[in-house]
Structure formats: C-alpha cells, structure tokens
Amino acid sequence: GEDVEQSLFLSVREGDSSVINCTYTDSSSTYLYWYKQEPGAGLQLLTYIFSNMDMKQDQRLTVLLNKKDKHLSLRIADTQTGDSAIYFCAGSNDYKLSFGAGTTVTVRA
Amino acid sequence: DVKVTQSSRYLVKRTGEKVFLECVQDMDHENMFWYRQDPGLGLRLIYFSYDVKMKEKGDIPEGYSVSREKKERFSLILESASTNQTSMYLCASSRPGGVGYEQYFGPGTRLTVT
Numbered sequence: 001g002e003d004v005e006q007s008l009f010l011s012v013r014e015g016d017s018s019v020i021n022c023t024y025t026d027s028s029s030t031y032l033y034w035y036k037q038e039p040g041a042g043l044q045l046l047t048y049i050f051s052n053m054d055m056k057q058d059q060r061l062t063v064l065l066n067k068k069d070k071h072l073s074l075r076i077a078d079t080q081t082g083d084s085a086i087y088f089c090a091g092s093n094d095y096k097l098s099f100g101a102g103t104t105v106t107v108r109a
Numbered sequence: 110d111v112k113v114t115q116s117s118r119y120l121v122k123r124t125g126e127k128v129f130l131e132c133v134q135d136m137d138h139e140n141m142f143w144y145r146q147d148p149g150l151g152l153r154l155i156y157f158s159y160d161v162k163m164k165e166k167g168d169i170p171e172g173y174s175v176s177r178e179k180k181e182r183f184s185l186i187l188e189s190a191s192t193n194q195t196s197m198y199l200c201a202s203s204r205p206g207g208v209g210y211e212q213y214f215g216p217g218t219r220l221t222v223t
Contacts, residue, residue: 101149
C-alpha cells in the first residue's frame with residue numbers, strides 16, 4: 001500500500017500563512033486529499049487535487065503537487081484560530097485511502 | 110448531506126469483554142471502512158466492506174472482526190477486548206465516482222479497555 005509521511009506539529013501565528021507538507025510513495029494515486037479533524041470530531045474533506053494537476057486554489061487554501069518528488073503541500077492563507085486542528089493528507093489506491101500520521105496545527109494569537 | 114453515525118461517542122469496557130461498535134450511513138454508499146486512530150500513527154485501516162456480506166482485511170485486522178448484513182450498517186466486533194485496543198475508532202463510507210473515493214467519516218468512538 002501507499003506510505004504517506006507528514007510532520008507531526010506546526011505552530012503558526014494568527015494571520016500568518018501555514019504550510020503543511022506531505023510525501024507519498026505511490027505515484028499511481030489518482031486523487032490526493034487533505035482532511036481536517038477538529039477536536040472531538042471525525043475527519044472532514046478539506047480539499048483534494050487530481051493527480052494530473054500541479055496546483056489547486058480554493059479560497060484561503062492552496063494545494064501544490066510535485067509529482068516528480070512525490071510531494072504534496074497545503075497552504076492556508078491568513079490562518080485563523082478556527083484553523084487549529086489535525087490535518088491529514090491521504091492518497092487513494094483503488095477505493096482505499098492511505099493516511100499520513102496527521103499534522104497538529106496550533107494557531108497562537 | 111451525507112451522514113455517518115456511530116453508536117457511542119465514549120465506551121469503557123473490561124478486558125475480555127466482547128465489544129460491538131456500530132456504524133450507520135444514510136447515503137446508500139457501497140463501501141464502508143473501520144479505522145483506528147492513535148497519536149503519531151494516524152489512521153490505520155482495520156477492515157473494509159465493498160458490498161453487503163463482503164469484507165476484506167485492512168492493515169491491522171488481528172483481534173477484530175466485522176459484520177455487514179445490511180448496506181447501511183457496518184459493525185466492528187472486538188471478540189475479547191484487550192488494553193492495547195484502547196483507541197479512537199472511526200467509521201467511514203464512500204461510493205465510486207464523485208471526487209474519486211472521497212470518504213465520509215463518523216464522529217468516532219473513543220474506547221477505553223481497563
């Protein structure tokens with residue numbers, strides 16, 4: 001299956017940009033996803049990118065995909081306190097998803 | 110809106126007990142999944158089902174079994190609970206098409222085995 005790695009913690013000041021990085025091993029993933037988990041809740045799909053795209057922008061979110069390096073990143077512009085959460089990247093392999101360990105983002109005032 | 114519900118948010122069980130975790134989805138999804146989530150390890154797939162009465166082992170099936178008698182319901186069974194099964198359990202469902210195989214998650218069940 002797919003191996004997905006991401007750093008575990010990120011601390012960012014309110015109003016700054018956050019960048020969460022992820023690397024994956026299986027280049028056959030058709031879609032790559034970013035999920036957000038708020039405290040005490042399940043995961044919600046935040047955004048995704050199709051594997052033939054390099055970039056996708058969705059309001060404050062920008063996803064960058066470097067297929068050559070198998071590197072995926074999520075940038076959150078103007079980070080707010082409501083962005084404090086765990087962020088998971090995931091790759092698809094058929095109908096199964098492989099998740100990274102999750103990056104805990106803490107937004108400080 | 111897709112809704113995935115799990116029978117309990119918090120559960121405390123004793124070692125050796127048989128434990129049932131229930132998951133129900135209301136969007137007629139073919140695929141259903143059970144994960145456990147542990148700090149630093151992310152989500153690990155226990156079992157999944159792609160149709161009624163069908164099941165496949167995930168990455169960590171040992172100590173668990175599943176049942177899918179109806180399309181909307183997927184149960185996770187701990188035959189004899191052990192302390193190392195203390196964890197957060199997440200259920201998800203998906204269907205082919207749309208955003209690839211986007212999965213919709215329930216709120217999770219935090220299980221403590223003492």
